[in-house]
Amino acid sequence: MKQLAIELNDVSVSYLHNKRGIYSVKDFLLKGGLFSPFENKHVLHNINLKVYKGESLGVLGRNGEGKSTLLRTIVGIIIPDSGTCKVSIPISPLLALGAGLELELTGLENIKIYMALSGKYQKHTIKDLIAQVSDFSELTMDQLKMPVKMYSSGMLARLAFSTVMTTQPELLMIDEVLAVGDKGFQEKCKKRIHEVKEAGATVIFVSHNPEEVMEVCERGICLKEGTIICDGSSEEAGKEYTKLFM
Amino acid sequence: MPSKIYLIYFLIYKNLQLKYKHSLIGFVWSFLHPLFYLLVFNFVFSKAFSNIPHYSLFIISTLIFWIYFSGSCNQLSQTFIKNAHLIKSLNVRKLLYPVSEQGTELVSFLAGFLLFIFLMFYLGMPVNWNLLYILPIIVLFSIFTFSIGLILGALNVFFRDVGILWNTLNPALFYLSPIAYSLDIIPHQYLFYFKLNPLYHFFYIIRNVLYEGNAPSLIHCVYSLIITAVCFTIAMLIYRRTRNGFISSL
Numbered sequence: 001m002k003q004l005a006i007e008l009n010d011v012s013v014s015y016l017h018n019k020r021g022i023y024s025v026k027d028f029l030l031k032g033g034l035f036s037p038f039e040n041k042h043v044l045h046n047i048n049l050k051v052y053k054g055e056s057l058g059v060l061g062r063n064g065e066g067k068s069t070l071l072r073t074i075v076g077i078i079i080p081d082s083g084t085c086k087v088s089i090p091i092s093p094l095l096a097l098g099a100g101l102e103l104e105l106t107g108l109e110n111i112k113i114y115m116a117l118s119g120k121y122q123k124h125t126i127k128d129l130i131a132q133v134s135d136f137s138e139l140t141m142d143q144l145k146m147p148v149k150m151y152s153s154g155m156l157a158r159l160a161f162s163t164v165m166t167t168q169p170e171l172l173m174i175d176e177v178l179a180v181g182d183k184g185f186q187e188k189c190k191k192r193i194h195e196v197k198e199a200g201a202t203v204i205f206v207s208h209n210p211e212e213v214m215e216v217c218e219r220g221i222c223l224k225e226g227t228i229i230c231d232g233s234s235e236e237a238g239k240e241y242t243k244l245f246m
Numbered sequence: 247m248p249s250k251i252y253l254i255y256f257l258i259y260k261n262l263q264l265k266y267k268h269s270l271i272g273f274v275w276s277f278l279h280p281l282f283y284l285l286v287f288n289f290v291f292s293k294a295f296s297n298i299p300h301y302s303l304f305i306i307s308t309l310i311f312w313i314y315f316s317g318s319c320n321q322l323s324q325t326f327i328k329n330a331h332l333i334k335s336l337n338v339r340k341l342l343y344p345v346s347e348q349g350t351e352l353v354s355f356l357a358g359f360l361l362f363i364f365l366m367f368y369l370g371m372p373v374n375w376n377l378l379y380i381l382p383i384i385v386l387f388s389i390f391t392f393s394i395g396l397i398l399g400a401l402n403v404f405f406r407d408v409g410i411l412w413n414t415l416n417p418a419l420f421y422l423s424p425i426a427y428s429l430d431i432i433p434h435q436y437l438f439y440f441k442l443n444p445l446y447h448f449f450y451i452i453r454n455v456l457y458e459g460n461a462p463s464l465i466h467c468v469y470s471l472i473i474t475a476v477c478f479t480i481a482m483l484i485y486r487r488t489r490n491g492f493i494s495s496l
Contacts, residue, residue, distance in 0.1 A: 015494035
């Protein structure tokens with residue numbers, strides 16, 4: 001019996017969008033925006049999605065078709081306008097690369113803050129965790145003691161990915177992180193994602209690259225204009241996605 | 247919830263680090279900043295208000311609280327905007343950001359305050375057990391400040407001019423609050439309007455304790471309590487009403 005991890009029922013999400021480009025009170029008065037300066041811009045329409053424990057789901061779609069919004073809804077950052085979203089396992093979100101990294105602080109401090117933010121911080125384990133991060137990311141302790149603003153984008157990706165993987169998430173969400181980082185590290189990440197899957201974790205993987213999705217995931221969905229146009233194996237979703245460009 | 251406490255601790259730590267990152271003397275600024283103000287006011291006003299005994303103490307007792315207030319409101323009005331990247335990618339209670347911001351300001355205020363205790367003693371502050379009343383007053387004043395800051399912060403997400411407007415009105419509020427002068431000089435017919443300023447009641451009880459060495463006046467304590475309760479309720483209502491819209495406006 002497969003256990004449900006995520007269940008989305010008829011979920012619709014819209015953003016309050018500034019109809020007339022009103023971002024200040026001056027605009028508000030000048031453009032006569034007294035009658036609702038905001039309008040709803042629909043991003044997701046009636047999404048129905050069931051993800052089971054241990055599944056790996058690839059999410060494909062062009063820019064601005066609602067991929068990140070879908071993830072944010074699952075994480076609970078965005079409350080849907082209608083429909084329900086149930087998540088029955090703890091989540092470790094790595095939504096955007098380097099989100100949550102504070103550039104002025106050192107790598108070590110960033111690791112601690114991330115651990116605290118994801119509720120994994122404990123005094124007696126933090127040393128271990130840092131060692132694991134350092135080990136996986138191949139960043140030396142000296143590098144970790146540098147402010148993050150001095151890192152290259154590849155090093156940032158290593159730090160972010162390793163930190164999240166070290167928290168041993170039951171539900172891993174990856175939003176286009178593999179795009180940066182050198183070939184070797186990309187391979188290492190994919191291997192690690194496989195290991196996490198083997199261990200029974202659920203993976204949601206967002207990418208522009210259908211080959212990557214086919215490689216990492218078994219199941220795939222393809223988003224277009226906020227609706228799921230294809231839900232099947234990752235190969236099917238990949239084909240559907242390539243069709244969008246023809 | 248120990249993990250929440252770690253989180254607030256780290257956010258405060260982070261804010262302090264960022265605040266004093268590239269400064270040589272760091273924390274000492276929270277002492278020097280009010281001190282410069284004090285010198286200027288002493289220079290400008292001491293002749294005009296020569297009828298007030300211990301004029302330096304008179305100013306400094308409320309001036310440090312004013313700087314705490316305006317600094318906190320300033321920071322809190324930016325708090326959601328500053329942490330946009332976290333709000334967009336982590337499902338943590340958004341209230342933690344303003345709380346930790348207020349915590350940061352409180353820490354640097356207290357650090358400066360400890361030094362000012364000595365200075366105020368030197369300037370003629372009466373020392374007795376009544377001084378302890380300042381602790382609950384600081385707590386109450388912090389909650390009041392937090393409420394105002396939260397209102398500004400939540401609205402600032404949607405209209406950035408809230409923050410700018412606040413910075414513009416800040417000096418006006420400063421001169422309308424009895425910091426460098428006492429209300430005795432205000433003509434009788436305007437007195438009522440001056441007393442509408444919520445800061446007046448806080449400054450009144452702060453002066454009771456730090457300047458006069460008395461217990462705080464009961465009626466002004468009650469006023470301060472009511473003001474804080476009302477502001478806090480309004481702040482939470484506004485925050486609850488707006489928090490789900492933050493994402494689309496950040």
